[in-house]
Amino acid sequence: MKQLDPQDFLALDDELDDAERNVRDTVRAYATREFLPQVNEWYARGELPRDIAKELGALGLFGMQLTGYGCAGASPAAYGVVCRELEAVDSGLRSLVSVQGSLAMFAIHRWGTEEQRQEWLPRLAAGESLGCFGLTEPSSGSDPGSMRTVARRDGDDWVLNGSKTWITNGTTADVAVIWAGTEDGIRGFLVPTGTPGYSATAITDKLSLRASLSTDIFLEDVRVPSSAVLAPGPGLGPALSCLNEARFGIVWGVIGAARTCYATALDYTGKREQFGRPLAGFQLSQRKLAHMVVELTHASLTALRLARLKKAGRLAPEQISLGKLANARSAIEVARSARTMLGAGGLTLAHPVMRHMTNLEAVLTVEGTDEVHELVIGRTVTGIPAFR
Template identity: 65%
Template sequence: MSSSSLQSLSPLDLDRLLTADERAVRDAVRDLAAKELLPNVEEWYEAGRIPRELAQEFGRLGLLGMHLNGYGCAGMSAVDYGVACLELEAVDSGLRSFVSVQGSLAMTAIHRFGSEEQREHWLPRMATGEVVGCFGLTEPDHGSDPAGMRTRARRDGDDWVLNGAKMWITNGSIADVAVVWAATEDRVRGFLVPAGTPGFTTREMKRKLSLRASITSELLLEEVRLPADAVLPGVTGLRGPLSCLNEARYGILWGAIGSARTCFETAVGYAGSRVQFGRPIAGFQLTQRKLADMYLELTKGALLALQIGRLKDAGDLTPQLVSAGKLNNVRAALTIAREARTILGANGVTLEYPVMRHAANLESVLTYEGTSEIHTLVLGEAITGIPAYR
């Protein structure tokens, strides 16, 4: 197999396992990436910002809530969505995060648990990118254990009054609406909090060394008064937000392969052109061992993502399998990024090459939407039948 066939990546000719429609989705996102994203992503990352106008670019391509049906959403397959996530994260994890939070978290919560009025009001505009959403579950003191959340919602006549704070919220400072989860006197409920509601403020989190091409914020709620129709009527308890997180994790297990692919391609190209001791470093055994190991992990991760996508489209996917995919593929991608950095040597730590940017991003991806430790325990319980979280 030639190196060119690897760099186009499809290891083991995985493209043959995609349908014509799935390849068309891939090509459309690659085209957007080449024209609009890749030329600017280094600047966005270095500046620690992302243009809000990207939402409408993603909306025009049908990427926002693309796996949802109706209300202006594209209604595409799980594998279509996975392929799109892969191509976006091949550019930068922050771009895939934007699409994941908008579609898999905020829009999915409204689509799955909202009233018909809420769906009609929010989803069509979110699908076009006119409206940006965020998803408020994680708190300053409660990440892996959301059952301990301190954000509270109390009844006051027909209204609800919310108090609390949410942390590490992607899109928070640019969102037009926040899906906020709060404990009530009986169970956790979801609430739609429009930007500008009195008592609701956001604070962008600065000084990040990872996911810099992404807006991350704190949500602050102080006596935020909402009408009765702001609550999501379709669910109570943590089953609601956790099911949305499972959708986001699905996108991550595909997206991580995109980051890994970029790092692998960069390492192969660099090793072929970097000359030391009179020949390209690709000709040295230690470099070839690194590339071979990276290729194997990348191929296994891509196959795992595709199989999980096929199971999801067939209606046979379990949360435990999503945990397996997220745990394996992010861990493998991070290993590939780190190994690729060693091949690039000192050049690997600059923005001239994408490897360190991807490696830094993947440190966050390893943690969010369930840490590697939590997904390990999910699999441990699935294997043994014994929960070990406490």
């Protein structure tokens, strides 16, 4: 009988094609060799070096699910596998790829003009430039339609005023996709970060996603030309479509974090002896490990199904909500259980589990809280919206 892989119990990676497996192996090897030895230091210092963007760009990971303009046109599963393998090292790495490719680049690729695409996408794909995505505000998180940032016409220009918060890479980005209310409705604007009136400050007191740059953005009479406006008409739909792209990456990414936590607990309990036997030999330990295997398997099945639906052009936003809700919950349950199996040592950076666990607290919130996704699913199955 074939030996089962403890980290892929149902051999789900057999469902990947050759290209997807090649991407998996390449990114796993590179991230393990180049990023893993440094990630604890990044986490402790609360930083993610800017040069990493060029490395990820050279690997072709930015906007890899898009086509043209230096983007690979890879399958949804290939992009998902990349998110999984990066987040197996740290959620900050997956977040960088998600924000760059699924938010900033997707917004330009899907909703920008041809001139905007030609100007920004090749540089963003190569990691020569960084983008950020300004939607969330201090007073509007789950309710982005209530944003207070505004844009008013002034001749042929637009003038933006307002603020955004929890924006990844706001201090290092070269271009910010800023969503603002106009007299006609919400519009998207491409704002080069060197524009007078644009400023950003780092959020330094966070206890999660420390190997990621979270910032506050301030817009004070920021003047941009009419050519900076994204192509679609007013409305929140274009912004939400970008969030769905990022949520898809999270569905896959959290599996990587959970897999690392499970593998760490499995290895530790197999070596650590108490009461004359390895911890893995106790029934309660095996119960926890079995639960982790089930959660990881269910999450992987969900991610793979969503990838196939996406490739077929049949993936609905509500299905992404289900995946984000279920997989983020499963991942943090695995991380919390793994932490208990490591004892006091699990509280330190000697093991990756606590770092992943705190990161996953943020992942539960970003791109839609549990409550929002529950309401999305509830509205879908009942036909009754309950957001208000």
